[in-house]
Amino acid sequence: MNLKNRFFKLKRDLNRWSLLLLLILGIVSVPILTIGFKLFGGPGESWNHIVDYVLFDYLKNSFLLALFCSVIVILFGVTTAWLVSRFEFPFRKQLEWLLILPLSVPAYIMAYAYAGVFGYSGLFSKLMEFFGNGDFRIEVMNIYGLSLILSISLFPYVYVSSRTFFLAQATNLLEASRMLGISEFKSFFKLIFPLARPAILAGLVLVLMEVLNDYGAASYYGVSTFTTGIFRSWFSLGEPETAIYLSAILLLIVFGLILFEKWQRRHLNFTAAKTSKQNYNSRIKPKKANQVWFSVICFVPVFLGFVLPVIQLLIWLKQTFASVWTVEFISVTLESFGIAFLTASITVLFALLLLFFTKWNKIELLKSSSKLGVLGYAIPGIIIAIGVLIPSLYLDKWLIEKNITSKLILNATLIALVYAYVVRFLAVAYQPLESSSLKIDRSLSDSSKVLGKGNFKTFFKIEFPLIRVGMLSAFILVFIDILKELPLTLIMKPYDVNTLAVKAFEYASDEMVSSAALPSLLIILTALIPAIFLNKLLLKNASNS
């Protein structure tokens, strides 16, 4: 097509939806663009000191954390997923959804609970006393303890993605392998594990992003990572420029991870095409002794990731309830839920706009770049916070200079906090919406249009009624994520507003970790909803496929 025709085509296809899509993409890319733009300003005074003395530690600790966590989550996640998908053993059905529960315990709360379990006069030391070895202690507040805690809190990501694969994709190749005389055990390693690699990797990348995003657990255990380093540079050293440089390195690592995952998936795409559905109605029934072992193996992560921390929190709750349950606490709870509700609604709205503006826009290039809008979830919260804080400071300064306002209307206000949340969690809302909209046959909206209804009428009359469930799941998932969110909230929240996550963090930082039990348990209790919801959705999808 010649240049003239290209121009005519562009002019013809450019509609108001393309412009609105551009606007949304612009709004959500501000934080990343800010980081990129500010890099040109050069690093702060302490940058050389950081490079010489601490950068290596940040890199080493973040790398070790990622490495240890990868090994542990694969071990826990893949083993349990394989056992519950392939074998029949006592409590299998219950364990199948119990294994998702650790997702409801945020890593920082897990970290507080374990510090209590293994602390002086904690459950572990009492147990040792009972066995007459009261002096024996295990130190968990180091990088190894942190790795274990992050892993048992995050392994369900790998468990869920692997189990989905095992339930829907594991294949008659397995039967062929058994017919060729290869044992179940060998077939797993020779056949199923390589086939499941893309699914495992998808779960693992989510885990690694969460590990890199973690601030609460790492700072409580005193392990220096990139995220704690960025915090320190900004708040202790007072050098936003240095924080931006560290953020840029962290961003590069995250984008590297995403590209690696995509590359791996492309490389292994043949697996999806060549595997077929397997009916797991007839699970293998192993010997009695093995059945008990399988139950124990599956129960260990549930115990470590949910039962034990919750027991510790309940013990603390009994000790501190009276002092923590105050009018102020109730108001924090209401504020926390209110912010989560407001932001989840706005985020779902934004996700809907992004999804449908992309659909209604006719310019191919814009369609393919619309995914940029949901990169926020991959970017650590602290980076988004910095990326929002800087432009809002500039904007406020400009507004005051121009006498449009006399006080800060963006920085350290709810507007900036909600905006940062929307950027961070847009992907969480977008994915269930996108998948429920993809389930609607394209010909339904096409036929509505051919029958004389425009985009809006088609949306309200046909698409909206069919994606309501997707919208509800998007809302619940974002709601819970906001309730649990810590690093971004710590930086962005207005001084007169508090959330349950921040309250728990403050108690823990002020050496009152037992008082963190009430806000922590409230978060866990609320987060249980999507954990159970997710399991039902998974089972439904598996049975549909």
Added chain:
Amino acid sequence: MQATLNITNLSKSFDQGKVKALEDVTFHVNPGDICAVVGESGSGKTTLIRLIAGLEELDSGEIHIENHLVASIKKNVAPEKRDVGMVFQEYALFPHLSVLDNVVYGIKKSKSKKDTALETLDLVGLKGYEKRYPHELSGGQQQRVALARALAPKPSVLILDEPFSNLDAMMRYRLRNEVFNIIKKTGVTAIFVTHDTQDALAVADEILILQNGKLVQKDEASALYKKPQSIYVASLFGNTVQLNKGLQTAFKCPLKEDCCHAIRNESITVNQDCDYVSEAEILKRTFLGTHSQLLLKLDNGEHLTVVTSEPVLGNTIKIGFNSKDVLAFDE
């Protein structure tokens, strides 16, 4: 007579020009005619009707409906403003709306929306089904609701995308005649996509053949069958044997060298007097119910497969064909 649908030099590609779906397609459909679009998978049939409906944007060319320009490189009228009705392959009935609401959906503002819908449902033989939901209907009934829904707004052009592909053979045959009788009764200009040449031969006034995105022939059904312009078109409408040098020698039929020649399987006769004849040894017989398939070895060693409904005895037969049945195409 002014054509209802006029397509000029239509081209469309995907994946930034890498995949050419349609190339320079030009044709028109007269008012009240039924035009079938036939071609193999990937020949561009669906792209063509989606462009007519306005569900895709063209790269070059023009589309006129009722003499109005609806698509060009500079202009693209939205599907909802094109006055086109469409029956989708999977029917695309709105699952949360009743049969009546599905049919009412596209009727433009008028006082008698409901009456129009009921009349159309009556036309397709679904009176009394108004309150049912799509999942409560059989495949054939769903098909008729889809037709009623597309006809109710009285479009200028009705498009049907593989309308019978989801039905079993019996239902397909019955519904095909019903559907096209209804379409003829309404007088709407229709264009329908099919990969089944029997559908096209049975009901279309004109048939359009697409091959790799190019329009290779457009003709009436009988003309298309009798005078296909390429071996591709001939093969679409029945088993065709290309008469290569070896077969020409075996049948002693010297044909022009600058042409490609073929003979339809049904034109080859067994043990009858013909213009061109050859002795053949039967290597294999396959019983196919109403007829048999024979794998033959001709005089000069050439192999040929023919289908015959005549009883064939012995191991050697005489087969042949007449010169008037030989199809000739430019090479």
